[in-house]
Amino acid sequence: MISFLLSIDHHFMSFTRLTITIFTCLAVLSVLSSCNSKLLTRGKYKVKKYQKNKPFVYFNQINVVNNKLSKDSLSVLKSGLETQLDDSMRVIVRQRWLLFKRIENPPVFDTAYANQSARNMQIYLKTMGYYNGKVTIDTTYIDSVHKEDPDRLQIRAATIFRVNTGPVFRIDSIALIPNDSNRIQILPIKELTEQNGSQTFLRKGMPFSEELISREMNRLIELYRNNGYYNMNRDAIYADVDTTFLALLDPSLALDPIRQFEVFQEAQERRKNPLINVYIRTKPKLKDSIFRQFYNRNIVVYPEYKGGDNIDSVQYIDSVRNNITVRFQEGKFKPAFIRRNLRLRTDSLFSSLKLNQTADELNKLNVWQVIRIQPKLVPEDSNAIDYDVFMIPYKRFTFSANVESVFNQVQSGLTTAGNLVGFGVTVGLQDRNIAKQGIQMNNTLRGGIELGLPPINSGLQATELSFSNSISSPRIPSWLFTRKSRRWLNRKTFLTSSISFIDRNINQNGLFALTTASSTFGWQFQTPGNAIWRISPVNVEYVKLYDLSQSFKDQLANNVFLRNSFNQGFVLGLGAASINYTKRFQNKKRQNHLSALRLNFEESGALAGRLKNAINLFDEELFEYVKGDAEFKYQIISPATKQERWVFRAAAGGGFLYDNDTSSMPFFKQYAGGGPNSMRAWPLRSIGPGASIADVRTGRNQFFSRSGDMILEANVEYRYNILSIWPNTLILRGALFTDIGNVWNFRNQSNIGNDTVVFQLKNLYRDLSVSVGTGFRLDFVGLFLIRVDVGYRLKNPAYPFAATNAGWRIPQLNDIENLFSRSTEARTWRYENINISLGIGYPFQW
Incomplete structure (x- = not known):
């Protein structure tokens, strides 16, 4: 990534042109990284296990002649044409060690197979609406390589197919289940079809394709089978297409010269822009049971x-x-x-x-x-x-036990870690059928310790003990929602509770001790529009911070942001404590475009806060706030390969503590940036708020605690395949990404005069962080995915970086040595510019 950015003039700080440069570099990387083997050039690929003294298929090129096709449409068409190559014309290119490609066992070249491939392509063109399309073999090159060595002689054949599509036929008239034969039994399904005509995939003027017709026929069968027609299937209907211009067959045309001229003119126009009529009919002589409702x-x-x-x-x-x-x-x-x-x-x-x-x-x-x-x-x-x-x-009771360990080595190379080893034990008990009604209870008990290894922080460093319980009943009260709720899917009433004790200050040699307790009651359901709702009218959370070490007290005393963030207290939401809404969408016109929207709202103290005078606990420790956030994700899947995709994400959220003008939101309700699912060039909780002063590198076990009352974030990621290690089982994938965003605080008494941490629209450009990077993902298909993302901080709004070039940090040529040097200066440079994130699963899960 860095090497491709070296050519950028670091004195040029225009935001617009710099952004264009960044995305140009990403595009170059994507071209170099993805496996584009459509056009093989002489000497580019090694050939193994070929038949000697016989010409073999080295590469095939398909040239499509049609300047009206969009880039996506052309890619889809060429991909489809490639599937029509005869098996004996296919070239299989295998990739080794990410960069090297070779051909193994290439088939012997035969013009008969090339001609058959051309015929296959011409048939395929008709299925895509190009009825006048022609495919010819433009050129076949046969050349010899390594002529000086008979044992290495290769006779390579390269075939170029010229595909002249001609104009695509467009749909003119549409007739669904016409009753041409006046069969009485057809009338009910004809009426049903007309009642649901607005759902058709066919529209006048659309390009014709067999795939489109097939989708429409599937829709009709699904419609009929959902309305009682149990025996209806695809064999009962067929598509009848007609390109005839019926006006030319009118016998009265010869008697009307003016009309004759108009029709001939229209016929000439139809040659340039051909039209096709589509009729979907029921087959004749079907059994009566096909049209019977059950x-x-x-x-x-x-x-x-x-x-x-x-x-x-x-x-x-x-x-x-x-x-x-x-x-x-x-x-x-x-x-x-x-x-x-x-x-x-x-x-x-x-x-x-x-x-x-x-x-x-x-x-x-x-x-x-x-x-x-x-x-x-x-x-x-x-x-x-x-x-x-x-x-x-299933068996009613299930018991589980899990032992885990974590080991962090001393800092070396590019990584920054500690010298800690942790052990944890988790046991669980599940009951699947309480009260004989499928009510499920899950109990989980977890204990863990963290030990330091010599020579740094040796001995016991931390202990953890937690217990969680969840009860879920597969029903919701219909009287509370609506009678229609009985038709909703995935209905659940849930109650979750947990308590946790963490001591990170063993022998006054650490940070703090923390006790948390929470309980949530609510309902979850899926409405007919496939929107998933999660409503929690009761939410209780309590956080107590105690037994602070002197070093952590000093951090609190010297860091106002940290002191305001680590506030303890009580959250009590009643009525509309939490509402979460999630819905996924699919573009009907572009099936490869997917999107998802998530909205969330929560509150604390809106009702309980009115009881402050009556209950002392509410008066002293109850937080009163409102919080809301939204996330939108958009995904574009390559229509040609189905493997490459662009993923876009935008997220925004904010929380406001309205009962206390001297403090920010409670730290356990604030937003945090950084880490494997956010701004990946920063470690978790190390970014923001705003343009506040950056944390100075202090050593191996650095503690980050930055968060804010609001967050703005945007992410763009391009995903592609690198290598199929084990087809359909183990695949190495790659990604290029950029992340933009930050967290901020809202203005209150504690930060008056400190505009660097407060969100202000005039300072948005100054406060935004920008990172670019690349990632590798090892996909165990159908099981899990392990990913490593390397991010570079292209724009760092933290001071003192923001004081120079508005925080833009363009890599220099001499920065390369900082990647591998063990010097203190190089480690500081890596700390200030690069972050390596390890994650399970894709970021921004769909």
Whole structure:
């Protein structure tokens, strides 16, 4: 990263041009780092295991002639054309050691395979709406390499395909399920189709493609199957497309010269901009059962099913209500609990959506390990469907234990660490089925110690003991929300509690001791629009800081920000204590564009604060504040490779303590920047607030405690694949990123006159931090991802850096030696400019 920035003139401080330069460098890096093997040049790739004295396929180039295509559309088209290459024309390029590429076992070149590939491409063009497209083999080069050595002689063949797409056909008229044959049984689905016509993917003027037609046909089948048509499937409908200009076939045209001229003119225009008519019809001679609506009759549930049971030979106890039968052997579950979580309803039309929702909801309860729903037609009723629901339960109790250790070595090379070793033990007990209603309780007990190794901080350094409990019930009170809430998904009522004791001041040789306790009660649910809500009307948190060491007292005395941040007290929210809203969106026109929005609000003391005069605890330690934050993420997936993607994120939040004008928000409710999921060029809690004075490097075990009442942050990341180590199992991925943002405090009595930490719009440019970097991600596909991100502080707003060039710090050529030197000056330079973050999973998880 640094080497690519060296050419930037460090005397030029124009923000606009510097930003352009940064992104230009990132673009260069992305080109060099990503694996673009579409065009192989002579001598670029080594060739192994080729047949001697025979020409072999070395590379294929596809040249698309169409200047009206956008960059994305051209990329998608070329990617699709590449899939049409005959197997004996495909070149497989393997990558070794990130930089070196080679071809193994190239196929022998044969013009017959090249011609077949051209025919395949021409067929593909028609599926994409290019009915007049032509594909020709423009040139085939056959050249010899290593002619002077017969044992190394290679006869390479390079083929160039010229693809002249011609104009794309666009949709003119659309007819969905026309009843041309006047069949009575078609009328109901025709009416249903017209009622839902606004949901169609087809629009007049859109480019025609078979993929678009296929999506529309799938939509129609899904619509019919969600409205009772159990036997309806893709084989029952077909697409009929017609490019004929019907006006030319009008027999009266010869009698009207003026109309004849107009039609001929229109026909000429259609040659330049061809149109196509689309008709989606039902196939002729279908069985009547295809057009028959089915309703749900009986549902039989086996919640204690044991795999392989013969249900006819097992003695069951039946509970029947509303044609739903729950069959027990041991009575492990209450029938009402089972019925509540069935989205299927008797005496209602069959719905494939409800069937899938029932399976999903039962799975989310985490009570059964296997769920199988079997619909079956009823012989004695030609319009009815019965269901058997087989569910194999988990064991009710689960015990877990985990031992972990952490070791931080002495500082060396690029890393900064301590000389501490930690050990922890965690035990857990889970009950999956309290009161026979799927109510779940999780209990976790954790204990840990931290030891210092000689020669620095030897002996016991810290102890930790914590206990947490969570209870979750799979229902919410419908009387509190709305009657429609019974149709919401993923419904939960929860109560979580925890208490923690941390002592980091053993023998008065550390920092402090901290006790925290919290409890939250609320509800979670998913509305029909796929928005996830989490509402907590009661939230209680208590933090007590005590047993401070003299060194930490000195830090508090000398650092006003630290002193104002480490305030202890009591949080009590009642009514609207916390509301969290999350929703994901997908662009219907651009399926590769995804976005997500998260909103959060919380408060403390709005109601309880009115009782200050009556309750002494509220008067002395209750925090009264409001806090809100928002996060928006946007992702663009490469339509060609499906692997490369751009990820954008913007986040903003603020909290205001309104009952105390001499203090900031409580430190455990403030925002912190830095770390693997924020400003990655800074360690966690080491940035801000605002343009405050930077922490001086003091040694290996440096403590960062910076935070603020508000945060603004924006992130851009480009992700790509580097190497498939083990296909579909282990992949090395890369990323280029930039992070912009900071944290600030709101003005209060404690920071009057200190504008460097207070958010002011006029100082926003001065206070913003900017970082750039690169990262490597080892993806164990389907399991987890380990990532390492290296960030460089391109603009550091902290003083004294902000006093020079507004904080912009352009790397110099002589900075390279600071990367590896062990000198004190080099270590200080690394501390002030670079940070290495280790994380699990992607940043800004989707």
